[in-house]
Amino acid sequence: MSSRTGTSGTSSLDGQVVVVTGAARGVGALLARKLAARGATLALVGLEPDELKGVAESIGPRAAWWTADVTDREAMAAVAREVADRFGRVDVVVANAGVATGGPLLDSDPEAFDRVIHVNLLGSVTTARAFLPELLRSRGYLLQIASLAALTPAPLMAAYCASKSGVEAFAHCLRGEVGHKGVKVGVGYLSWTDTDMVRGADEDTVLRDLRSKLPWPTNRTYPLEPAVERIAAGIVRRSAHVYGQAWLRGMQPIRGYLPSLIGGPLGQRQMRRVEPALAAGGGGRRGLVGRGGEADETARAAGVPGVSAGGSGGAS
Numbered sequence: 001m002s003s004r005t006g007t008s009g010t011s012s013l014d015g016q017v018v019v020v021t022g023a024a025r026g027v028g029a030l031l032a033r034k035l036a037a038r039g040a041t042l043a044l045v046g047l048e049p050d051e052l053k054g055v056a057e058s059i060g061p062r063a064a065w066w067t068a069d070v071t072d073r074e075a076m077a078a079v080a081r082e083v084a085d086r087f088g089r090v091d092v093v094v095a096n097a098g099v100a101t102g103g104p105l106l107d108s109d110p111e112a113f114d115r116v117i118h119v120n121l122l123g124s125v126t127t128a129r130a131f132l133p134e135l136l137r138s139r140g141y142l143l144q145i146a147s148l149a150a151l152t153p154a155p156l157m158a159a160y161c162a163s164k165s166g167v168e169a170f171a172h173c174l175r176g177e178v179g180h181k182g183v184k185v186g187v188g189y190l191s192w193t194d195t196d197m198v199r200g201a202d203e204d205t206v207l208r209d210l211r212s213k214l215p216w217p218t219n220r221t222y223p224l225e226p227a228v229e230r231i232a233a234g235i236v237r238r239s240a241h242v243y244g245q246a247w248l249r250g251m252q253p254i255r256g257y258l259p260s261l262i263g264g265p266l267g268q269r270q271m272r273r274v275e276p277a278l279a280a281g282g283g284g285r286r287g288l289v290g291r292g293g294e295a296d297e298t299a300r301a302a303g304v305p306g307v308s309a310g311g312s313g314g315a316s
Contacts, residue, residue, distance in 0.1 A: 012038055013038040016040050016091040017083070017088075018092040018093075019042075019131060021093075021094065021096050022070075022096040023052060024055065025048070026196055026292065027193065027195060029051070030224060030228045031232060032055055032059065040062070041062045042056070043086075044063060044065040045079060046065070052065035052067065064309070065309070066309045066310070069123075070095075070119060070123030070127055071123045076126050076127060076130040079309075091140045092140055092142075092143070093128070093141075094188075097123055097127070098120045099115060099288045099292060100157075100200075101113060101289060102157055102160070103204070104156060116160055117166075120166075128170075132183070136178070140184075141186065142183065143185075146190075147164040147189060147190055148191040151252070151255045152218075152251070152255065152258040154210075156206070171187045175240070185240075186235075187241055188231050188242040190227055192222060193222050193245075194224045195224060196291040197290040197292055199290060205277070222244070228244070
């Protein structure tokens with residue numbers, strides 16, 4: 001295992017094996033490519049075999065993919081065993097898989113609401129439980145992808161905010177448990193970033209309107225590439241906190257004031273403003289948003305296989 005800076009100034013992950021969940025699209029897919037460009041061997045995990053295969057093929061022989069539901073403990077344990085058998089070790093795990101839904105709690109689809117908690121929070125726990133034995137052996141690094149939603153609450157986003165606050169707390173707790181054994185744990189934060197999930201959320205007219213009224217810079221959609229580049233650089237450094245947008249770091253000192261503001265006058269004023277649209281049925285569907293959300297719903301309806309492996313990767 002190595003982590004060094006070459007003569008070109010490009011940080012390297014030569015010889016390291018990195019697992020990325022939610023790797024079929026968006027943040028996970030681009031992050032896998034960027035880590036491969038730094039020399040890593042990639043194990044891609046997700047629910048969309050065709051998309052995963054495409055990402056693996058774009059990387060080349062140092063990538064393989066596994067179809068598995070991150071909430072399935074037996075499936076993820078099997079993936080962990082197969083990745084270790086195939087590549088000989090696991091050095092980094094990025095718990096990135098996530099889904100989202102939006103809308104008032106009482107109008108939400110209970111199954112979609114619960115699924116967000118299951119995938120984002122319990123799926124991250126399941127991922128850590130499966131791969132932590134390998135990370136203990138390699139004295140490796142676990143990066144948990146959280147969100148701006150972990151730093152500040154937001155009306156109509158209860159499931160997503162609760163799940164991302166939960167994974168942030170989980171990662172902080174885990175850092176204390178395993179740090180003395182040589183395993184580093186980090187949390188990655190992203191604001192609204194140009195992915196299928198965010199574009200899907202913007203199809204909901206009420207959510208899009210509420211987001212547009214947020215104070216700058218929280219109301220912008222940020223390009224994917226520079227955000228993922230920051231995440232990749234944080235993985236090389238094995239950072240405790242990684243910020244996809246630099247301004248998110250500045251949210252940490254003020255986060256304690258935000259619940260009373262968002263849950264108080266600011267949030268209540270905005271909810272009164274959109275109440276007529278909600279009462280009229282505005283705001284679109286209440287299931288999982290974006291193409292990734294649709295893929296999750298389709299996979300579960302079809303019956304996701306416990307684990308299915310593919311790709312031509314090999315140890316390097």
